[in-house]
Structure formats: structure tokens, C-alpha cells
Amino acid sequence: MQTPNGRAEIKAMFGDPANADGTANAAWEDANIRKVAPPAGWILYYQDDNALTKTSGIRMHRLLADSFVAVLTDIWAFALQSLHARLLTGYGFASFWGSSAIQDLPEGKEWAAFASHSHNGYLDTALGMGLPGLALLIGAIVIKPLRDFQAADQGGNGGPLATLFLRIWLFGLYLSSMESFFLDRAEPMWFTFLVAVFGLHYMARFRTRA
Secondary structure, eight states: OOOOOSHHHHHHHHOOOBOTTSSBOHHHHHHHEEEEOOOTTOOEEEEETTEEEEESOEEEEHHHHHHHHHIIIIIHHHHHHHHHTTTTTOSOTTOSTTSTTSOSOOTTOGGGGTOOOOSOHHHHHHHHHHHHHHHHHHIIIIIHHHHHHHHHHHTTOOSHHHHHHHHHHHHHHHHTTTOOOTTOTTOHHHHHHHHHHHHHHHHHHSOOOO
16 A cells, blocks of 8 residues: 555545535545454553553544554564574664564564564564563663652742653653664654653653742
């Protein structure tokens, strides 16, 4: 599926979810929106009004549903299977996807030779640096920023700026469950995420003026 470019191409490919008066198009929704259930054993939640609510699936456009299911099953299953062979050392930083590490692929897995990442930042980190590397990364960008925010809040520094950094940081953590940008210096999201991480550390150490 080619990526549409521009509003007209997007509407031509996905249809128009709105009626002429701007209201929701129920007929379009019935024809195009599918509910994709998670793999067996998964539990999905969504956040609404600061509360987590369990949901049975994710609603998305029918053109995206098959690709999404492929990510949840084929890609992650292949990556996890490959990780089991090198749990401690990994394959080297950015040295798995698109490298000689992927060879002798079984029938039906030929797509892995052309994949650029696993659509999961945590999984790609483990593939590159093993479980010890993943543990170090989690300590640096998950545990430490959380402690920094707690310290900033307890020190009277938990105002709007700290909240902004916290939300950017949380968005990055959530996004990394479906995308891979950790340690990618060419990825704008990684830079933005680091600004939030360093910002939380600054707020924890230094008192900002009222």
C-alpha cells in the first residue's frame, strides 16, 4: 500500500469520515472501521479521565488492520525468537535488521530481510544490546525520570513545566511500544524525548523561579 500524499489522496484512499455538514458519517464508519483483537493472553487498556479501562480491541481503518495484526504477530514473534539466541549480548547496536544476522529464513519469513525495525523500541534495544543493555536503558530513561519527577514535585517544583516534560516523556514511552526510536540520533522524537528526560532531571535538581 502506497502512502498517500496530501489531503485529496488521503480522502481518496481512506474515504471521508465526515458528512457535508461536518457530522460523523455513520455509513463510512460501518464500512471501514474494524475492531482488532489483541493476541491471546494480551490485555489492552485505554486511559480516560485519569483512569485505566479494559478494552477488547483497537478500532482502526480496515486498510491498516492487516498490517497492524502482522506487527503484533509475525514481526514481534520473529524478533523474540531471534532474541532468545542472544539474550545476554544481543546482535550489536543497530546490527540486526537489514544485516547478515538475518539469513536462512524459512518460507513465509522472507519479509524479515527487508524489515528495518520491529516496531517496538524495547525489543529492538534488547536485540541490539541484550537484556543487560535493555535493563540499563530502562534504568536511565524510565526509572530515573520517574524519580526525578517525584523529587521535583516534593521539592515544590512540580508546576506546568514539569508536567509538560512528564507528558512528553510518557508519550515517548507509550509510543515505543509500537515504534522504534530509542538511541536513533536522526529521529526527531528521540531528541524531543531526551529534552523531556533532561528537563525532568533539571527540575529535580534546581528550583525554578516562581
